[in-house]
Amino acid sequence: MKDVLSMTINEIRSCLRRREFTALELTEFFLERIRKYDKEIGCYLSVREDLAKEMAKEADRRIKAGEDGLLLGIPMGIKDIICTKGIETTCASKILKGFVPPYDATVIERMKKEGYVFLGKLNMDEFAMGSSTENSAFQITRNPWDRDRSPGGSSGGSAAAVAMGLCVTALGTDTGGSIRQPASFCGIFGLKPTYGAVSRFGLIAFASSLDQIGPMARNVSDIAVVLQSIAGHDPRDSTSIPFSPPNYASFLGQEIKGLRIGIPDEYFTEGIDEEVKKGVLQAIDTLIGLGAEPIKLSLPHTKYALATYYIICTAEASSNLARYDGVKYGMRVNGKDIVEMYKKTRVMGFGKEVKRRIILGTYVLSSGYYDAYYKKASQVRTLIKKDFEEAFRICDLIVTPTSPTTAFKLGERISDPLKMYLSDVFTIPANLAGLPAMSCPCGFDSKNLPIGLQLIGRPLDEGTLLKVAYALEQTINVKKIPDKYEC
Amino acid sequence: MKITEETVRYVAHLSRIELSEEEIREFTYQLDAILKYMDQLKEVKTSHLEPTSHAIGMKPLLREDKVEGSFSQEESVMNAPERKGPFFKVPPVIEV
Incomplete structure (x- = not known):
């Protein structure tokens, strides 16, 4: 059983089929690890042992009956922004404390069909607004590689739980880098699919034109399996793309010889840590050694991406978060009339970063400023998208660092919003352009902190990302779990 | 353009959102x-x-307008912080 931390989902499922262990034993193994280790890191906001065991027993019944499912018997953690029927879903916000969704998100429905086992809900920055998980209203999450540092964010709970083996894999969400940046900080794989490839139905909205759900895992094969189980059209999400997902696993092991990898100048210059740069360039050399062809290129509007992003995401957030009014769900603070009730509820219920973004978003959408900010940003977004379209004429995918630095210290950036925003400077463009992008661990810096490499692909070309990530994984095989948390 | 405390108060x-004086200054x-950065x-x-x-230039896909299963009344109000029977309870909205 102790080898399961280094196994893929497919290998674990073979063991389950051969009855080397049961899904219940596997689930108990992870629950025991959560009890033992999670106090010192703080990945989970809630763990439902009762439910986990029940779902594991059901999986065992299905396995015995000879049934199949991509995730049959596989224990997973879910970022607490994805609605789970009958299970509290808080977005790490006081305003949603006690909210129990009466329905499952589409991704959860699909994973249930595939037989997944639910372990618990994972910590995050409140409403996914943040890059360090320090904006959670309930607890901070530490980085398993160095407990004084942040796991990144906003899917910091998901990334840390995967990195220290407190689940097989986890779901995260990514609006401006919230899967990839924490994956990079915690030394695991994280994929943000093409916008529209995975249904957002039941994902609590932050910035609707940018949000995507995606898998986080210790190996590439698991990313492919989880993506397979959640991708595809959903009529309940009007932005969901009508397409038939390919067999993602079929890309693993394909040669990358002759593949043109674009290396954009703008991602290797300003503000990047020298060790990160070196680590990523070394990984690029590895890919070249495997036959990939490097192409130098420019994405000239990259420098405008951060400003564009923070206009669009705060504008959309201010509108999406208008629904928290103390009436339909969550907390309420009474006042002398309804407006005072709204104001008191919202000031007590939201944390500082959420308030800051709602105010900023309301400002950029307010009368007289809409054209100067929101419309302008949406137009610059077109230019950023065109940069990528141009680039993909001469290359098949783009390789960059995931974040300019490795994990920063807790408390180091929390008082300076702009500095915090800068840790997403390399991940944001893929959200603005809607492109699939993946962070892959590619080594460690001199402080023994993981370095992440980002792959960005053409729309719906997750397959090429998986192919390259797999080639890299097989060649450099980076250590995934810190010694302390090994079995 | 310089943001003033007045603007923040208005927005x-x-x-x-009812901000404290300290938050108004900070924000x-x-x-x-x-x-300025933007x-x-x-x-x-x-x-x-x-x-x-x-991002990929798709127009929103709309569903056919047909009746499908929906939440029961109980499920609809079960998360309300205050309710009266099957209704959401709110402070008076119209002055009499």
Whole structure:
């Protein structure tokens, strides 16, 4: 059983089929690890042992009956922004404390069909607004590689739980880098699919034109399996793309010889840590050694991406978060009339970063400023998208660092919003352009902190990302779990 | 353009968020810095460009307008912080 931390989902499922262990034993193994280790890191906001065991027993019944499912018997953690029927879903916000969704998100429905086992809900920055998980209203999450540092964010709970083996894999969400940046900080794989490839139905909205759900895992094969189980059209999400997902696993092991990898100048210059740069360039050399062809290129509007992003995401957030009014769900603070009730509820219920973004978003959408900010940003977004379209004429995918630095210290950036925003400077463009992008661990810096490499692909070309990530994984095989948390 | 405390107070009211005086001061300072950073977009020529909303340029897909299963009344109100029977309870909205 102790080898399961280094196994893929497919290998674990073979063991389950051969009855080397049961899904219940596997689930108990992870629950025991959560009890033992999670106090010192703080990945989970809630763990439902009762439910986990029940779902594991059901999986065992299905396995015995000879049934199949991509995730049959596989224990997973879910970022607490994805609605789970009958299970509290808080977005790490006081305003949603006690909210129990009466329905499952589409991704959860699909994973249930595939037989997944639910372990618990994972910590995050409140409403996914943040890059360090320090904006959670309930607890901070530490980085398993160095407990004084942040796991990144906003899917910091998901990334840390995967990195220290407190689940097989986890779901995260990514609006401006919230899967990839924490994956990079915690030394695991994280994929943000093409916008529209995975249904957002039941994902609590932050910035609707940018949000995507995606898998986080210790190996590439698991990313492919989880993506397979959640991708595809959903009529309940009007932005969901009508397409038939390919067999993602079929890309693993394909040669990358002759593949043109674009290396954009703008991602290797300003503000990047020298060790990160070196680590990523070394990984690029590895890919070249495997036959990939490097192409130098420019994405000239990259420098405008951060400003564009923070206009669009705060504008959309201010509108999406208008629904928290103390009436339909969550907390309420009474006042002398309804407006005072709204104001008191919202000031007590939201944390500082959420308030800051709602105010900023309301400002950029307010009368007289809409054209100067929101419309302008949406137009610059077109230019950023065109940069990528141009680039993909001469290359098949783009390789960059995931974040300019490795994990920063807790408390180091929390008082300076702009500095915090800068840790997403390399991940944001893929959200603005809607492109699939993946962070892959590619080594460690001199402080023994993981370095992440980002792959960005053409729309719906997750397959090429998986192919390259797999080639890299097989060649450099980076250590995934810190010694302390090994079995 | 310089953000004033007055602006922050007004926008906070529009957002239905009651900020403390200290938060107003802090947000005024921070929003001013953030908006200054955003002003760099002014140097980009965009008058000829269409705005992008859906990243791959898809129009929203609408479902056929037909009745399907929905939440029961109980499920609809079960998360309400205050309720009266099957209704959401709110303070008086219309003055009498």
